[in-house]
Amino acid sequence: MKTKENIMNKKIDKTCTQEAGLDNHNGGEVEEEPPGRRAICGEAEEELPGKTITGRQRYFGQTADADWNDWKWQFRHRITTIESLSEFIPLSEKQRKDLELVTGCYPLSITPYYLSLIDLHDPEDPLWKQAIPSILELTMGQVGEEDPLSEERDSVVPGLVHRYPDRVLMVLTDICPMLCRHCTRKREWHNGGWVRSGEEIRAMLDYIRRHVAVRDVIISGGDPLSLSTQYLEFVLAELRQIEHVEIIRIGTRFPVVLPQRIDDELCRMLSKYSPIWLNTHFNNHREVTPESATACDRLLRSGIPVNNQSVLLRGVNDSGWKQTKLCHALLRIKVRPYYLFQCDEVQGTEHLRVPVEKGIEIIRGMRGYTSGLAVPTFVIDLPGGGGKVPVQPDYTLTQAGDELFITNYQGHLFRCHNPKDGLIDDPAFTADFAAGTLTANTGEVRNADRVGV
Numbered sequence: 269m270k271t272k273e274n275i276m277n278k279k280i281d282k283t284c285t286q287e288a289g290l291d292n293h294n295g296g297e298v299e300e301e302p303p304g305r306r307a308i309c310g311e312a313e314e315e316l317p318g319k320t321i322t323g324r325q326r327y328f329g330q331t332a333d334a335d336w337n338d339w340k341w342q343f344r345h346r347i348t349t350i351e352s353l354s355e356f357i358p359l360s361e362k363q364r365k366d367l368e369l370v371t372g373c374y375p376l377s378i379t380p381y382y383l384s385l386i387d388l389h390d391p392e393d394p395l396w397k398q399a400i401p402s403i404l405e406l407t408m409g410q411v412g413e414e415d416p417l418s419e420e421r422d423s424v425v426p427g428l429v430h431r432y433p434d435r436v437l438m439v440l441t442d443i444c445p446m447l448c449r450h451c452t453r454k455r456e457w458h459n460g461g462w463v464r465s466g467e468e469i470r471a472m473l474d475y476i477r478r479h480v481a482v483r484d485v486i487i488s489g490g491d492p493l494s495l496s497t498q499y500l501e502f503v504l505a506e507l508r509q510i511e512h513v514e515i516i517r518i519g520t521r522f523p524v525v526l527p528q529r530i531d532d533e534l535c536r537m538l539s540k541y542s543p544i545w546l547n548t549h550f551n552n553h554r555e556v557t558p559e560s561a562t563a564c565d566r567l568l569r570s571g572i573p574v575n576n577q578s579v580l581l582r583g584v585n586d587s588g589w590k591q592t593k594l595c596h597a598l599l600r601i602k603v604r605p606y607y608l609f610q611c612d613e614v615q616g617t618e619h620l621r622v623p624v625e626k627g628i629e630i631i632r633g634m635r636g637y638t639s640g641l642a643v644p645t646f647v648i649d650l651p652g653g654g655g656k657v658p659v660q661p662d663y664t665l666t667q668a669g670d671e672l673f674i675t676n677y678q679g680h681l682f683r684c685h686n687p688k689d690g691l692i693d694d695p696a697f698t699a700d701f702a703a704g705t706l707t708a709n710t711g712e713v714r715n716a717d718r719v720g721v
């Protein structure tokens with residue numbers, strides 16, 4: 269991958285930036301992207317038509333299309349060592365040492381495709397922050413827990429978590445094409461890549477067979493699409509034999525970090541085991557590319573609805589502007605913004621976590637200013653296995669008798685009548701209605717508060 273073109277480009281890159289500071293961290297409070305640096309170094313989408321140089325051309329110009337579009341080639345050529353990373357990012361001695369320390373604890377893995385999307389001049393780039401290790405993973409590493417959601421405690425057989433009455437979570441592998449720096453299951457990264465054996469999967473299936481309340485099976489990560497299509501089909505076919513399993517959900521980041529995986533063979537296979545829902549994990553609008561759009565479109569055409577679960581991350585998507593841009597980009601590729609997660613209290617992620625109040629403010633800033641379809645539900649997955657809880661802005665100010673006082677998205681106060689439970693059967697209500705006195709109690713004032721379109 270070290271081509272003449274790469275080397276030349278890197279020389280050019282060096283002239284317009286300082287060496288990238290891996291531990292550079294400014295708190296991510298900026299609302300709009302600062303234009304200055306990009307004006308100097310340029311960014312693909314801001315360059316003039318005809319002059320655009322994509323990350324792929326810049327760093328993988330010698331790679332044939334057949335290889336680039338082959339997910340197995342992408343998987344084999346993941347950047348997993350400091351040596352290979354240094355072919356793309358010039359590293360100082362200190363940065364190299366920091367990286368050695370961090371990757372000794374939390375390894376590194378980036379697909380060529382995702383690397384080609386990162387602004388490799390800019391440690392503040394939202395994609396950089398998700399992919400490239402930071403020394404802050406260690407220096408702030410005493411905060412948080414290895415398994416804050418107590419998944420291991422709630423495992424009923426190895427790899428199967430049963431927390432809610434009607435759902436189970438199957439974790440089939442710890443292998444992911446990219447190791448996201450904010451991952452909840454970072455603890456698994458030490459274990460060097462495992463796949464559940466046929467025997468272990470049969471034990472999970474036995475448990476599900478014996479628990480008829482389980483109607484929803486979530487297969488998640490490590491990333492289950494890291495498995496071969498045949499192996500995944502074995503699991504899906506077995507699950508489909510269980511009558512009480514109504515839906516199967518797959519949690520995967522492949523559409524974002526290696527969209528080439530979503531090929532016709534995979535989609536044909538998945539379409540046989542409908543209904544399957546797929547939840548993916550876009551965190552920033554720049555991840556929505558023609559390749560990821562094609563991947564999502566293939567899934568949708570195969571009858572697989574695609575929802576997005578993003579994680580609120582410092583410097584990645586921690587403003588109303590960034591979230592709106594992300595959610596609009598998702599809707600354009602027909603992916604529904606489903607959840608925005610508060611980043612879990614995982615050791616090695618504190619530098620990326622954002623105060624909960626900020627998440628609530630982001631949702632408040634979106635609601636009303638864009639379609640409800642574009643507004644995800646902001647949730648906290650409670651530590652200790654408490655489960656997911658929505659955390660929303662509160663618009664109800666107070667209640668007085670049968671009236672609610674509610675502010676709208678602009679902060680204007682409205683009064684709403686709150687119907688009584690069982691009112692229709694109330695003899696007094698019926699008598700009022702018959703006497704024609706009921707309408708006198710409903711308000712002209714109230715109606716004056718409302719507008720119709």
Ligand code: SF4
Pocket residue numbers: 443444446447448450451452453489490491520521
């Ligand atoms: S794809 Fe998911 S499970 Fe894998 S590293 Fe990223 S966040 Fe973690």
